[in-house]
Amino acid sequence: MNKQKGYIGIDIGSISTKGVIIDDKNNILASEYIWTEGAPIKATKKIIETFKNTLENNNISLDIYGIGTTGSARNLIGSILNANVIKNEITAHAIGTLNTFPDVKTILEIGGQDSKLIIIRNGIVVDYAMNTLCAAGTGAFLSSQAKRLGVNIEDIGKIALTSKNPSKIAARCTVFAESDLVHKAQIGHTKEDLIAGICNSVVQNYLNNLGKGKIIEDKVVFQGGVSKNIGVVKAFENALNKKIYVDDNSHLMGALGIAIISKNANKNGNKLDFDFNIKEVDFKTIGTECNGCSNNCEIINIYKDNKLIDKMGGRCQKGNMIKKIV
Numbered sequence: 001m002n003k004q005k006g007y008i009g010i011d012i013g014s015i016s017t018k019g020v021i022i023d024d025k026n027n028i029l030a031s032e033y034i035w036t037e038g039a040p041i042k043a044t045k046k047i048i049e050t051f052k053n054t055l056e057n058n059n060i061s062l063d064i065y066g067i068g069t070t071g072s073a074r075n076l077i078g079s080i081l082n083a084n085v086i087k088n089e090i091t092a093h094a095i096g097t098l099n100t101f102p103d104v105k106t107i108l109e110i111g112g113q114d115s116k117l118i119i120i121r122n123g124i125v126v127d128y129a130m131n132t133l134c135a136a137g138t139g140a141f142l143s144s145q146a147k148r149l150g151v152n153i154e155d156i157g158k159i160a161l162t163s164k165n166p167s168k169i170a171a172r173c174t175v176f177a178e179s180d181l182v183h184k185a186q187i188g189h190t191k192e193d194l195i196a197g198i199c200n201s202v203v204q205n206y207l208n209n210l211g212k213g214k215i216i217e218d219k220v221v222f223q224g225g226v227s228k229n230i231g232v233v234k235a236f237e238n239a240l241n242k243k244i245y246v247d248d249n250s251h252l253m254g255a256l257g258i259a260i261i262s263k264n265a266n267k268n269g270n271k272l273d274f275d276f277n278i279k280e281v282d283f284k285t286i287g288t289e290c291n292g293c294s295n296n297c298e299i300i301n302i303y304k305d306n307k308l309i310d311k312m313g314g315r316c317q318k319g320n321m322i323k324k325i326v
Contacts, residue, residue, distance in 0.1 A: 009259025015112025096257030160231025
């Protein structure tokens with residue numbers, strides 16, 4: 001029996017790791033979303049194991065013809081999976097979103113630690129902005145404030161929608177927002193109004209930092225983990241006076257996009273040498289310093305079962321001459 005062709009996409013962020021397997025028609029055959037917990041290799045192993053179990057449970061037999069990685073740990077995970085494509089998040093999110101919303105013009109993306117705004121015209125990325133410095137417009141900020149107020153992060157959205165008079169929370173940065181939140185709580189603002197104010201604060205911070213000078217046109221698609229928060233979705237709709245589209249797989253768009261890119265990159269149609277049984281494989285990294293020149297680059301040596309498989313971090317070829325360390 002001929003096996004079906006499959007393509008893997010892994011989006012490894014600092015807070016969460018997302019993965020999908022797609023077929024030739026970009027249908028998602030398996031997916032997973034887990035916390036990275038500071039261990040991208042361990043998280044990736046968990047996702048691959050989930051893929052294996054999902055395929056077995058659904059009697060799906062696959063050969064892998066493409067593996068793509070994106071996100072902050074894309075180079076590391078790309079090395080251990082022997083990916084045929086490693087791309088930045090902007091490209092991956094754009095391709096994933098265009099697959100689902102071909103007429104998208106603006107992508108709003110908020111993750112755990114950073115956020116992005118991508119402008120698309122005629123199916124091409126023409127502008128973008130990223131925020132990796134201020135936490136006030138991210139999921140980490142929402143999570144910390146939910147904990148401060150004693151509510152589950154999953155409940156923030158529906159609580160926000162019950163507010164009749166959202167509190168005005170300073171949106172300039174996380175420090176000001178937190179101190180303002182404490183002050184408003186101390187003078188008697190209700191929890192519902194405070195939570196609605198936090199959602200509005202996230203949106204205002206996002207638009208003030210990333211949206212400045214950008215023309216946000218319909219269709220507007222919101223994605224990333226925070227897109228599951230209906231309070232933030234409503235706050236964006238109120239701020240922009242536009243309908244905000246959120247797909248059921250909005251949190252997987254980066255993984256979907258990089259899987260599609262890996263499929264398109266396999267021009268010769270050759271099957272990749274990939275084994276789903278990597279749970280027990282020992283991957284580790286060891287950092288060394290290259291003294292080949294004044295840059296003193298930190299070279300990251302990547303090992304698979306004590307065999308050196310890749311190096312990262314060097315600005316020139318001198319770093320590749322560092323001796324193997326086991």
